[in-house]
Structure formats: C-alpha cells, structure tokens
Amino acid sequence: MLRKLTPYLFVLPLLGFMAVFTYIPILQSVNLSFREWDFMSPTKPWVGLDNYRLLLSTRDFWNSLKVTAVFALISVPLRLALALAVASFLIRETAVSRITRGAIFLPTVTSTVSIAVVFSWVFSTDYGAINGFLKMLGFDKVSWMQDPELALYVIIFVNTWKQLGYDVIIYTAGLQAISMEYYDAAAVDGGGRFHVFRRVTFPLVMPTTYFLLVISVIDAFQVFTIVDVMTRGGPAGATDMIVNMLYRVGFTLFDIGTGSALAVLLFIFLIALALVKARVIGRRVHYDS
Amino acid sequence: MTPETSARALWIINGLTLLVAAIFLSPVLYSIWMSFQTSDAYYSGGVDFTLRNYDVAVGQYNFARYLLNSVIVSGIVTLLGISFATMAAFAFARFEFRGGNLMFGAVVATLMIPSHITLIPNYLTLARAGMLDSYAGLILPAISSGFAAFFLRQYIRGIPRALDEAAYMDGATPLKVLWRVIVPISKPAIFSMALQLFIAEWNNYIWPLVAISESDLYTLQIGLARLYRVNPGEDVIDWPLVMAASTITILPVLLGFVLVERHLVRGITMGAVK
Structure with missing residues (x-):
C-alpha cells in the first residue's frame, strides 16, 4: 500500500505548489478578466467581455502593442545576427575565445536592475559617458532617454547587451555540433570563407536560429524591468511595453478586470509562440543525421 | 604569409578581441570603479578613493x-x-x-x-x-x-x-x-x-x-x-x-x-x- 503511494508523495510538494501558484491562477485570471473589481469593493460584478472591449478601444493598449512589436522586430534580428557573427568568430576553443565568451555571457546572469541603473548613467544627459564622448568630439548633448524618438532604441540597446551572451552560447553549441565533414567537403569544392558560411554553416545552424528566434520573441514580449527602471514607459508612452502596461493597470490603477484581460491576451499569444517552439525543437532533432 | 607574420597577426587579433571584450564590459567595470570615488572627485573629473559610498549605502539606506x-x-x-x-x-x-x-x-x-x-x-x-x-x-x-x-x-x-x-x-x-x-x-x-x-x-x-x-x-x-x-x-x-x-x-x-x-x-x- 505504502509502495503504491510512494511516487505520489515524491511529486506532491512540486505539484502542490504548482497548482496553487501557477495553474489555479491561470483560471483565476480568466475569471477576473470577465469581472469588474478594484481590489477593495466587496463585490466583483460579472461584466462579460466588457474589459476586453474596453482594452481594445484604448490608445494605451495599441500603443504598447506597437512599442512591443517594434522592439521585437528590431531587437530579435539584431540579437541573432550579432550572436551568430560573434559565435562564428570565437568558434575555436582558445583561451581568448573562452574569456571573451565569458565576458559576453556575464551580463545574462547579472542583475537587470543594476544593468538598467548603470546604463541610465551611461545615457544620462548631463553626466553620462556617451554625452561625455560626444562633447569631446565637439557635438551637443543628446537627451537619450527623454526623447520619444530615441528612448526605445536605448532600451533595445541595453536589452541586446544583456541578452547577447545567451544567444552566443547557444549558437556556439549549435556551430560546434556541425560535423567537420561538411567543411572538408566544402574545402574540396574550393569554396572561400564567405561561400562556406553561406552554403554550409548558415543552413546547418538553421534549427538553432529557429530556436533562438522563438525564444527571443517570447523574451521581447515579456520585457519589463529595464523599462521600469530606465524610463517607466515614458517619455509619452514611447517605451511602454505590454508588461509595463499590465503592471500599471493592475497595481497602480487597481483595475483588476482590465489588467487580467491584458494578462490573458498576452498569455494566449505567448502560448501560441511556445507551441511553435515545441514543434521546432521536435524538428531540429532530425535535421542533421 | 610566412609563419612569423601569421603569428604576429594572431597576436593582434587576440589583442583586439580582448580589447573589444573589455569595452563590452566597461560600463559595469566603470560603475564599480566609480563606487569607490568621492562625489566631488567624480563630478570634477578627478580621482579620490573612498569607502564612504558603501558606508552611506549600508548606514543610511539599509x-x-x-x-x-x-x-x-x-x-x-x-x-x-x-x-x-x-x-x-x-x-x-x-x-x-x-x-x-x-x-x-x-x-x-x-x-x-x-x-x-x-x-x-x-x-x-x-x-x-x-x-x-x-x-x-x-x-x-x-x-x-x-x-x-x-x-x-x-x-x-x-x-x-x-x-x-x-x-x-x-x-x-x-x-x-x-x-x-x-x-x-x-x-x-x-x-x-x-x-x-x-x-x-x-x-x-x-x-x-x-x-x-x-x-x-x-x-x-x-x-x-x-x-x-x-x-x-x-x-x-x-x-x-x-x-x-x-x-x-x-x-x-x-x-x-x-x-x-x-x-x-x-x-x-x-x-x-x-
């Protein structure tokens, strides 16, 4: 009898906490998204799809969707191209490669808040490093984070700086898994370096690229911390990502219904992306065999 | 390319690579350096080591x-x-x-x-x-x-x-x-x-x-x-x-x-x- 219970006892703590803090909350979010509530009032009247309708009619929602989409459209290709270039350049296992890869990887484990604070200084108007250089070269100060045209690019820069190391590590593993035979064959054909990259490396590392593509799009739609510390979504909403809006609606406006509706929409979108990722991982196993 | 020049080229490439890595990390490295400077030295562009910032962070800001x-x-x-x-x-x-x-x-x-x-x-x-x-x-x-x-x-x-x-x-x-x-x-x-x-x-x-x-x-x-x-x-x-x-x-x-x-x-x- 006890024997039969054993595996259940082993999985109980993990699944218990998962149920309470992951699975039940999803249902609660869906439920709350159909209600109107402000954390305080004793009743939570059912309002059907009103929260969704309200959300889709606000400028804030479409703005943050646009900002997030622009962020993803620029930062994802940037990350992948840079990472593939760096990983290819550092592919040989020398001490210099390893140290450099380590340096690039370091920000991925470093506190995002610290990074955001440090780069707030780098880009600050009066005392920042960038404006300091510009001044040395005889240019005027630029208000990097206060200019609605520039602020999002600063955020993209900082996020790319932080995440690049992860992509490099994954690309390095992907590149090193490519069998030398392909390169030998290409060498026999007499291809130059660029030719080999285009015809051999790039297609064979494609599964890794797909994987990173989906991962980094999922990441892009969950950016919060850098924006919260550096710009709080401003100036004039220019860096207001979806999760920043979610936080504002839920925890400063206390509009639980609309906040939950936004969370549910983000959830559906990211689950769809994650399913694409699952299919990609399934396929990459068969790619090179 | 003779072995000698290619060895020198390798040194240069390695040196440049490490330099780029250092520049990449420079904001964080500089922030650590700055944390040991007095405010006066920092704002006037001088160098003056101090542990006071840590003292204030711990004593005044918990x-x-x-x-x-x-x-x-x-x-x-x-x-x-x-x-x-x-x-x-x-x-x-x-x-x-x-x-x-x-x-x-x-x-x-x-x-x-x-x-x-x-x-x-x-x-x-x-x-x-x-x-x-x-x-x-x-x-x-x-x-x-x-x-x-x-x-x-x-x-x-x-x-x-x-x-x-x-x-x-x-x-x-x-x-x-x-x-x-x-x-x-x-x-x-x-x-x-x-x-x-x-x-x-x-x-x-x-x-x-x-x-x-x-x-x-x-x-x-x-x-x-x-x-x-x-x-x-x-x-x-x-x-x-x-x-x-x-x-x-x-x-x-x-x-x-x-x-x-x-x-x-x-x-x-x-x-x-x-």
Missing part, C-alpha cells in the same frame, strides 16, 4: 538589510526548489504510476507558461493569506521549478537502474535510494540547476515589487531601484552612491560567476540544445 533579505530569500528558494524538483524528477524517472504521465505533462507545460498571468491572482492569494510583506510571500510562489524537474528527470533516466535495484535488495527505502544512490550521481546536474534557481531568484524584480511594500523587507533589486529613483531629477542623483548600491547588488553573483561559469554554461546549453 543595504546590509537588503543584502540579508536577498540571501535569505534566494537561499531558501534554491534549497526548497531544488529539493522538490529532485524528488519529483526521481518519481517521474523511476516509477510507473497512474496519472504519472499526465502529471509530468503538467510539469513540462509550465515551461511555456509566462509568469505574468499569475501576477494578479498570486497577489490576491497572498493578500488573503496575510502573507504580503513577508519572506513567505516572496518565497512560496517561486519554489516550483518545472524546468529543474524536467531537466533532472532526463538526467536521472540516464543512470543505470541496476544501481537502484542493488540498493533495494539491501533493503533500502525509496527515500534512501534517492538520497544515497541518485543524488550523489546527479550532483553536477543538481548543482547547475540550483545555480540557475539562485541567480533567477536573486535577480527577480517584478514579484518583490508587487508583494513587498515594507522597506525592511526589500530585496537588493527593489532597494537599488528605489534608491536610484529617490530623486528622479537627474542633477540630484548621487551617482557614486548609486553605483556602490549597484555593486553590492551584483557582486555576489559576479564572484560566484567567476568560480562556476562552466557549470552555468553547461546547464544552459544542455537545457536548450537537448
């Missing part, structure tokens, strides 16, 4: 307490998280039981679930339980790691079953088999998962931001963000002080990173490529 909070919360999350994940991984790897596959599916599915959908409901749950503004409120939502359970289950499946069976023959209980046979062999995998749990929790920002309003319970991340924003007007920020707080926030992970980088990288590539 950063020793934030450090303690971060250590306690991340430590307990790691310990409980890795224990629960290892136990579940053992059950999924070694036992056939009704509902086992379904439960394992539910664990793996959490890898796809974005955590933000749980933000508002978890806030409500903990408010109802009276656990906002407490260590428990920071810890409990963070201790079920589907990724660690999944990763360790794969690892344990690679351990020969004959080892378990020999122990069972000697009359060991499943718990003993887990503790005496599986855990010692799985140490590298457990270690690399524990590292990832610790780093993720150490750097966690949005949940403590939501769950904590009492300043004695701030983690370093919240304390640093608040310090930076005490005076949002740019000319009144005391940058050397802020950088001292930032250095306190990153240093533990930075030092750990130098020691265990290889474990970290291996864990991440195994998780992604396998």
Whole structure:
C-alpha cells in the first residue's frame, strides 16, 4: 500500500505548489478578466467581455502593442545576427575565445536592475559617458532617454547587451555540433570563407536560429524591468511595453478586470509562440543525421 | 604569409578581441570603479578613493538589510526548489504510476507558461493569506521549478537502474535510494540547476515589487531601484552612491560567476540544445 503511494508523495510538494501558484491562477485570471473589481469593493460584478472591449478601444493598449512589436522586430534580428557573427568568430576553443565568451555571457546572469541603473548613467544627459564622448568630439548633448524618438532604441540597446551572451552560447553549441565533414567537403569544392558560411554553416545552424528566434520573441514580449527602471514607459508612452502596461493597470490603477484581460491576451499569444517552439525543437532533432 | 607574420597577426587579433571584450564590459567595470570615488572627485573629473559610498549605502539606506533579505530569500528558494524538483524528477524517472504521465505533462507545460498571468491572482492569494510583506510571500510562489524537474528527470533516466535495484535488495527505502544512490550521481546536474534557481531568484524584480511594500523587507533589486529613483531629477542623483548600491547588488553573483561559469554554461546549453 505504502509502495503504491510512494511516487505520489515524491511529486506532491512540486505539484502542490504548482497548482496553487501557477495553474489555479491561470483560471483565476480568466475569471477576473470577465469581472469588474478594484481590489477593495466587496463585490466583483460579472461584466462579460466588457474589459476586453474596453482594452481594445484604448490608445494605451495599441500603443504598447506597437512599442512591443517594434522592439521585437528590431531587437530579435539584431540579437541573432550579432550572436551568430560573434559565435562564428570565437568558434575555436582558445583561451581568448573562452574569456571573451565569458565576458559576453556575464551580463545574462547579472542583475537587470543594476544593468538598467548603470546604463541610465551611461545615457544620462548631463553626466553620462556617451554625452561625455560626444562633447569631446565637439557635438551637443543628446537627451537619450527623454526623447520619444530615441528612448526605445536605448532600451533595445541595453536589452541586446544583456541578452547577447545567451544567444552566443547557444549558437556556439549549435556551430560546434556541425560535423567537420561538411567543411572538408566544402574545402574540396574550393569554396572561400564567405561561400562556406553561406552554403554550409548558415543552413546547418538553421534549427538553432529557429530556436533562438522563438525564444527571443517570447523574451521581447515579456520585457519589463529595464523599462521600469530606465524610463517607466515614458517619455509619452514611447517605451511602454505590454508588461509595463499590465503592471500599471493592475497595481497602480487597481483595475483588476482590465489588467487580467491584458494578462490573458498576452498569455494566449505567448502560448501560441511556445507551441511553435515545441514543434521546432521536435524538428531540429532530425535535421542533421 | 610566412609563419612569423601569421603569428604576429594572431597576436593582434587576440589583442583586439580582448580589447573589444573589455569595452563590452566597461560600463559595469566603470560603475564599480566609480563606487569607490568621492562625489566631488567624480563630478570634477578627478580621482579620490573612498569607502564612504558603501558606508552611506549600508548606514543610511539599509543595504546590509537588503543584502540579508536577498540571501535569505534566494537561499531558501534554491534549497526548497531544488529539493522538490529532485524528488519529483526521481518519481517521474523511476516509477510507473497512474496519472504519472499526465502529471509530468503538467510539469513540462509550465515551461511555456509566462509568469505574468499569475501576477494578479498570486497577489490576491497572498493578500488573503496575510502573507504580503513577508519572506513567505516572496518565497512560496517561486519554489516550483518545472524546468529543474524536467531537466533532472532526463538526467536521472540516464543512470543505470541496476544501481537502484542493488540498493533495494539491501533493503533500502525509496527515500534512501534517492538520497544515497541518485543524488550523489546527479550532483553536477543538481548543482547547475540550483545555480540557475539562485541567480533567477536573486535577480527577480517584478514579484518583490508587487508583494513587498515594507522597506525592511526589500530585496537588493527593489532597494537599488528605489534608491536610484529617490530623486528622479537627474542633477540630484548621487551617482557614486548609486553605483556602490549597484555593486553590492551584483557582486555576489559576479564572484560566484567567476568560480562556476562552466557549470552555468553547461546547464544552459544542455537545457536548450537537448
């Protein structure tokens, strides 16, 4: 009898906490998204799809969707191209490669808040490093984070700086898994370096690229911390990502219904992306065999 | 190219590579340097070493307490998280039981679930339980790691079953088999998962931001963000002080990173490529 219970006892703590803090909350979010509530009032009247309708009619929602989409459209290709270039350049296992890869990887484990604070200084108007250089070269100060045209690019820069190391590590593993035979064959054909990259490396590392593509799009739609510390979504909403809006609606406006509706929409979108990722991982196993 | 010139070219390429790496890290390196400078020296462009910024961060702004909070919360999350994940991984790897596959599916599915959908409901749950503004409120939502359970289950499946069976023959209980046979062999995998749990929790920002309003319970991340924003007007920020707080926030992970980088990288590539 006890024997039969054993595996259940082993999985109980993990699944218990998962149920309470992951699975039940999803249902609660869906439920709350159909209600109107402000954390305080004793009743939570059912309002059907009103929260969704309200959300889709606000400028804030479409703005943050646009900002997030622009962020993803620029930062994802940037990350992948840079990472593939760096990983290819550092592919040989020398001490210099390893140290450099380590340096690039370091920000991925470093506190995002610290990074955001440090780069707030780098880009600050009066005392920042960038404006300091510009001044040395005889240019005027630029208000990097206060200019609605520039602020999002600063955020993209900082996020790319932080995440690049992860992509490099994954690309390095992907590149090193490519069998030398392909390169030998290409060498026999007499291809130059660029030719080999285009015809051999790039297609064979494609599964890794797909994987990173989906991962980094999922990441892009969950950016919060850098924006919260550096710009709080401003100036004039220019860096207001979806999760920043979610936080504002839920925890400063206390509009639980609309906040939950936004969370549910983000959830559906990211689950769809994650399913694409699952299919990609399934396929990459068969790619090179 | 003669061997001599190609050797020289290699030196130059290596030198340039390291230089680029140094420039890449320079904002962080400079922030650490700045944290040891007096405000006067910094704003006038001079050099004047001091520990005063750390003194102020700890004495006036409570950063020793934030450090303690971060250590306690991340430590307990790691310990409980890795224990629960290892136990579940053992059950999924070694036992056939009704509902086992379904439960394992539910664990793996959490890898796809974005955590933000749980933000508002978890806030409500903990408010109802009276656990906002407490260590428990920071810890409990963070201790079920589907990724660690999944990763360790794969690892344990690679351990020969004959080892378990020999122990069972000697009359060991499943718990003993887990503790005496599986855990010692799985140490590298457990270690690399524990590292990832610790780093993720150490750097966690949005949940403590939501769950904590009492300043004695701030983690370093919240304390640093608040310090930076005490005076949002740019000319009144005391940058050397802020950088001292930032250095306190990153240093533990930075030092750990130098020691265990290889474990970290291996864990991440195994998780992604396998």
